[in-house]
Each structure stands twice: as structure tokens, then as C-alpha cells.
Amino acid sequence: MKKIQILGTGCPKCKKLAEATEQAANDLGIEFEMEKVTEVKEIMKFGVMITPALVVDGEVKIAGKVPSVDEIKKLIA
Amino acid sequence: MKEDKCCCSGGVTTILACSGGSNVGQITNEVAKRLDMAGVGKFFCLAGIGGRVSGMVASVEGSDTVLVIDGCPVACAKKTMESAGLDKYRYVVVTDLGIEKVHDFRLSKEDVEHVMSICLAAVKGSSAVEVPSEA
Numbered sequence: 001m002k003k004i005q006i007l008g009t010g011c012p013k014c015k016k017l018a019e020a021t022e023q024a025a026n027d028l029g030i031e032f033e034m035e036k037v038t039e040v041k042e043i044m045k046f047g048v049m050i051t052p053a054l055v056v057d058g059e060v061k062i063a064g065k066v067p068s069v070d071e072i073k074k075l076i077a
Numbered sequence: 078m079k080e081d082k083c084c085c086s087g088g089v090t091t092i093l094a095c096s097g098g099s100n101v102g103q104i105t106n107e108v109a110k111r112l113d114m115a116g117v118g119k120f121f122c123l124a125g126i127g128g129r130v131s132g133m134v135a136s137v138e139g140s141d142t143v144l145v146i147d148g149c150p151v152a153c154a155k156k157t158m159e160s161a162g163l164d165k166y167r168y169v170v171v172t173d174l175g176i177e178k179v180h181d182f183r184l185s186k187e188d189v190e191h192v193m194s195i196c197l198a199a200v201k202g203s204s205a206v207e208v209p210s211e212a
Contacts, residue, residue, distance in 0.1 A: 049119055
């Protein structure tokens with residue numbers, strides 16, 4: 001099972017990234033669990049300085065952007 | 078990331094300095110600190126790029142503007158960026174500005190302010206941003 005984490009304090013961009021990632025994972029039929037990390041101190045432990053960010057199995061795939069669903073599919077596949 | 082600020086709003090400028098073991102290396106560090114404190118950009122850890130910390134690399138990739146400051150033509154910061162596949166940045170080399178590299182950490186205020194003005198121009202296209210005169 002993939003562990004997907006969305007890093008962000010909860011602004012509209014963070015929510016949009018979470019929704020798009022969920023859709024991408026569902027489209028791919030991936031078994032996953034999603035966690036939203038909203039505490040800045042926890043976000044900084046990933047080395048991320050810009051949000052929103054997408055983390056897959058502990059690796060930060062993208063930060064500061066909300067990619068399209070198709071782009072997210074490539075990042076989480 | 079400031080504790081009380083969301084960083085989703087865009088327009089993010091990141092600053093990476095070689096922070097090396099010479100006067101010019103430490104000038105890059107001092108200038109990067111001051112630019113951060115002045116709100117011009119965020120001072121990032123170049124070591125995080127060298128260590129391939131995924132969050133650091135992704136943060137630089139996601140920045141709108143990136144400024145890399147090297148102290149000398151050895152170009153450690155530039156090489157670190159390029160080895161991580163990061164090639165979109167504005168670039169300043171302190172020795173190119175007429176400052177000689179020596180192993181002396183007593184930094185000249187004039188040198189720091191000169192490099193600061195060049196870096197501001199590199200980021201903003203002007204030196205109109207007010208910055209603190211002391212560290």
C-alpha cells in the first residue's frame with residue numbers, strides 16, 4: 001500500500017492537491033492511504049519550504065505546485 | 078517557512094549560498110541571511126540540495142525565482158545545483174565583483190553591501206528593496 005501525504009496548512013491549493021491526488025490514485029486503482037500534514041513543524045521535517053507538497057512513501061515528489069491529475073498519476077505510479 | 082505563514086501564495090524566491098570557508102564564501106552567507114530577513118526571499122540549505130533531500134530539491138524546483146550565490150569561480154553552489162538537475166536560477170559570483178578571495182572572516186561592510194545590491198538587482202531588477210544594514 002502506498003502512503004501518500006499532502007503537506008499544507010489547509011488553504012484551497014492544499015485541498016485541491018489532495019482532491020487531485022485522490023482522483024489520480026483512484027483512476028490508477030492504487031491501494032493507498034492518504035494523510036494530510038497541516039502542522040508547519042511537521043511539514044518542515046520533510047525539508048519542504050513551499051506548500052502544497054506531495055509525498056509518496058516518504059519522498060517529496062513536488063512542492064509549491066498543484067499539478068494536473070495526469071501529472072500526478074506519473075508521480076504516484 | 079515562517080511558523081505563522083502559509084507558503085501557498087506563490088511568488089516564492091529562494092536563495093542558495095555556497096557559504097564557503099573564505100571571506101567571499103561567508104559574504105554569500107551574510108548576504109543570503111540579510112535578503113531573507115528583508116523578506117526578499119527564503120534562504121535555503123545548499124547542503125540539502127547536495128544531500129538530495131527530496132523536500133529541499135522539490136521546494137527549489139517549485140520556486141518562482143531562484144538566486145544562487147557563489148563566492149568564487151570554483152562554483153561549488155552552481156555545481157551542487159547542476160548535479161541535482163536544477164538549472165533554472167539567477168547567478169552571482171562574489172569574486173566577479175572585484176572582491177579578492179582570502180582566508181579571513183572579518184568581512185568588509187562595504188563588500189557585503191556591494192554584493193547585496195548586486196543580488197537584489199539579480200532578484201528584483203532593481204535595488205529598491207530596503208534591507209537591514211547590520212546582521
